[in-house]
Amino acid sequence: MSVNEIILDMAKAARAASREIGKCSGQVKDKVLTDIAALLKEEASFLYEENAKDLEAAKESGLSSAMIDRLTIKEATIESMAQGLIEVAAMADPVGSMVKMWQRPNGLSVGKMRIPLGVVCMIYESRPNVTIDAAGLCLKAGNAVVLRGGSEAIHSNRALGQVIAKALAKNGLPETVVQLVPMTDREAVKELLAQEEYIDLVIPRGGEGLIRFVVTNSSIPVLKHYKGVCHVYVDDSADHDMAVNICQNGKVQRPGVCNAVETLLVNEAEAAAFLPKVYEVLSKDGVEFRGCPKTCAILKDAKPAQEEDWPAEFLDLILAVKIVKDMDEAMDHIARYGSLHTETIVTNNYSRAKRFCREVDASAVMVNASTRFNDGGQLGLGAEIGISTSKLHAFGPMGVEELTATKFVVEGQGQIRS
Amino acid sequence: MSVNEIILDMAKAARAASREIGKCSGQVKDKVLTDIAALLKEEASFLYEENAKDLEAAKESGLSSAMIDRLTIKEATIESMAQGLIEVAAMADPVGSMVKMWQRPNGLSVGKMRIPLGVVCMIYESRPNVTIDAAGLCLKAGNAVVLRGGSEAIHSNRALGQVIAKALAKNGLPETVVQLVPMTDREAVKELLAQEEYIDLVIPRGGEGLIRFVVTNSSIPVLKHYKGVCHVYVDDSADHDMAVNICQNGKVQRPGVCNAVETLLVNEAEAAAFLPKVYEVLSKDGVEFRGCPKTCAILKDAKPAQEEDWPAEFLDLILAVKIVKDMDEAMDHIARYGSLHTETIVTNNYSRAKRFCREVDASAVMVNASTRFNDGGQLGLGAEIGISTSKLHAFGPMGVEELTATKFVVEGQGQIRS
Incomplete structure (x- = not known):
């Protein structure tokens, strides 16, 4: 036959x-x-x-x-x-x-x-x-x-x-x-x-x-399910320790999977205090930082990020970092470079948390939780057959x-x- | 441009x-x-x-x-x-x-x-x-x-x-x-x-x-939404008046639409008594009957149905009629010729009604109701943008x-x- x-x-x-x-x-x-x-x-x-x-x-x-x-x-x-x-x-x-x-x-x-x-x-x-x-x-x-x-x-x-x-x-x-x-x-x-x-x-x-x-x-x-370019946005009211934990878990625990973090977005009000903390922890885990010019001004050892780093799914111990003016700029960045997979905000501001959940376009939008939870077992669906990044069905x-x-x-x- | x-x-x-x-x-x-x-x-x-x-x-x-x-x-x-x-x-x-x-x-x-x-x-x-x-x-x-x-x-x-x-x-x-x-x-x-x-x-x-x-x-x-080849199956416990009404409504009220009835399946135990009743009413409305050999033996004025009548969406005052041994034969016929659109059983038998609902593959399966109800407005969804006959989404x-x-x-x- x-x-x-x-x-x-x-x-x-x-x-x-x-x-x-x-x-x-x-x-x-x-x-x-x-x-x-x-x-x-x-x-x-x-x-x-x-x-x-x-x-x-x-x-x-x-x-x-x-x-x-x-x-x-x-x-x-x-x-x-x-x-x-x-x-x-x-x-x-x-x-x-x-x-x-x-x-x-x-x-x-x-x-x-x-x-x-x-x-x-x-x-x-x-x-x-x-x-x-x-x-x-x-x-x-x-x-x-x-x-x-x-x-x-x-x-x-x-x-x-x-x-x-x-x-x-x-x-x-x-x-x-x-x-x-x-x-x-x-x-x-x-x-x-x-x-x-x-x-x-x-x-x-x-x-x-x-x-x-x-x-x-x-x-x-x-x-x-094409790819996962997942972001963590650290808002100006974020708990720094929580944000460091969420970045570390998302980037280091299993870098080769689709719900790993690829880009960190930091509110400019927190950047000077927060970036050295997250760098200290993640660089010990072997993470390479690729930052925007403002990031590189704070983290002297970060490499300058290129345009192709923003849409990249590294699947590796590499983290792109960008300082943003506010949540709107973070959401614009996500709309432009995100892959509709998983997006997290770390914040203590109630109305921004609610707006982020409502307006960000992704299969899972999270507040104060690791992107790694976007998984059928972790979300309580039982076993999963895949993660869809298109909206039909x-x-x-x-x-x-x-x-x-x-x-x-x-x-x-x-x-x-x- | x-x-x-x-x-x-x-x-x-x-x-x-x-x-x-x-x-x-x-x-x-x-x-x-x-x-x-x-x-x-x-x-x-x-x-x-x-x-x-x-x-x-x-x-x-x-x-x-x-x-x-x-x-x-x-x-x-x-x-x-x-x-x-x-x-x-x-x-x-x-x-x-x-x-x-x-x-x-x-x-x-x-x-x-x-x-x-x-x-x-x-x-x-x-x-x-x-x-x-x-x-x-x-x-x-x-x-x-x-x-x-x-x-x-x-x-x-x-x-x-x-x-x-x-x-x-x-x-x-x-x-x-x-x-x-x-x-x-x-x-x-x-x-x-x-x-x-x-x-x-x-x-x-x-x-x-x-x-x-x-x-x-x-x-x-x-x-x-490809087409609607909708069936009414008249079971051996059916109320004849109800079944005639449902056939008339499905065939005559608006013959050119996708939820109109195209084929009538009749349990052999009811055929001799039921078919003359439905013929009397629908033929007055101008409906042409195209029957299987057993149907033609009961309804002398019915035309013999050809193989191509069973999968046909007539969208016209034409009704194909087939006598079946039991509900299983009716469901087999529907599985073979149906279009996954709308299927109705007229019955008073509880367990057969439940089995028909569960086993028949169609976007709407009905008991004792007109196929014409498969419509967003009629089912209470408000206005509709179409009727999908594929299962995704x-x-x-x-x-x-x-x-x-x-x-x-x-x-x-x-x-x-x-």
Whole structure:
């Protein structure tokens, strides 16, 4: 069979399977999830064996040690995948619940019922745990899912796919509820992105190149997350110790993630007192400061920031610093250079805190809290499948609920329209 | 300037204007809406004059009388546009309201705040009242809007655009909050659909050809509504009089709309008794019956249905009729031929009613009520901007709320992530 025949068959099978999983009870779905968790442990040695094939190829092709680390399935990886599934199983079933109900003057009862989206396609790079996380969340939401992982993890992903298939079959569900695309080339991705009739949503996870490729080539709706250029604005009434802690947590705790801080904006009234404090702490952590001219006048060891530093997602121990006249200038800077991801103000001024929350355009706007909290688990949504920075359907961390839709349910006693 | 320069400038201006309207208070937005309503009446003679130019051109080009009727601005048209705006103004402002709030164990308060989408682009065919309806709903939701109406209504739309601009200016808002595309060719539409950076959502309204053109050419998310192939299923416990009323209302009251009934499915236990009743009433209204072989055996005057009748959106006084063994066969038929729009069951059986609601895949599923109720106004959403038959972001009638998104608002006391 040709690539497009294989993909078309998979997409059709996913659509058919989505009807089965869509009407499946919460009990059965949760049983599948806990069965996968148990099987991951039972089949650990098989998983290690298959993973070893990927690791060997990765070493041969000279993958970086960080990449190899992310690719490796260890006991702790299995433990954490299993734990994630058990947590998702423990959540309430979103499907079938009524989100809202109201009555019309003619006696019609109108409600909105939560329903699965249908078929979700995940396209992601080389972390095999995404295979389990994505399958678990999609299953819980009653969706069929087509998974297309990175080529580096192909053996690991196939092995994980077999474990999932076993758990589905054990519970009388078609194995086509969760399918793994066997091809790892971009042609296969293009074919997937053309299956508008059978796939309802595409979620790409990975670098900006992958995401732009998906957006450009897809006729299916895409939930995308380009990048995180997150700011902390230290207002003129800020508690300095709190602001230092928030900057340190945002920049240093995990610099390579999308909710890390990239730029610090400081009110000019605080700059002379605050900047040396934050510099003292963060420079010990190895952070390089790139400042505007006023910043460099205060911090003699800061490098001068270039124009390209303001929109940069460093994903590294680098912090751009700019002194601003007031909150309005900070908000203008964020509107110009921000990425709609996460923005924090540190302040004790009530009305400015409220204005910042209302006017700043980002998936999460925070007052006196670390940008690192923009995460499904941290915000209380449970596991997340990604963070959307576009506003359609979902904006911010996407949990199980964001993998559903709602339909109107109308109950009458014979009403007709006049 | 070239077409692409003009469109690019409009898109950029819309993005800039969206920040202004986005932070505008509900009071000011409502004042703009009521000012437009008042100005429509004050400027009536100007609107009639400009509309006359479109009507003349339409007559010359031989447009059908139905099309000319839809194009005409009469006193009643102005009255109804103004009334619509006043109703939208009377609704609560969705922007800034907190949809949900909860507390995290570490003391963080997390909420979801309703926000505007940003910039909406409406592409529609020749009814000038859509210009006012769409502008009103987008304004209320805090969005800037780019309107591209049909070429037949170009003079009318420009005149309406001037009225809107006057009301915006009167209230200190940029006129670019509502912009009308001056070009009516498809090249201009293609340029619009490429402005992913500046436009957040495209809503096409019109025939299937227009909608497919938009979906195929857009890199911006599209909320689409292809067609309505709506079914009534008469179950074996149905009240016959109620079922006849619901069929008549769905088929005859306004056959040319998307929530009209196209196919009647009848349980075989009821067919012999029910079909002659529904035939007697609907055939007097001029409805042509196209039946399956079993139907034709009962209704001697019905025409035999062809395969192409089952997925057809007749938009006319034609009804396809099929006798089914039970509700499962009815649901299978709907899954195969339905368009995810509106599906009704007429029944007195409690558990089947509940199963139908849960399992049928459609933007509105109804029990003992006319399909004609799938409409924003009828369901209590206020005015609607369209009916979405895809599940992402909105499924079913789209009112003001569906023109918004939500962002996370996190309030802390200095929390950092550990």
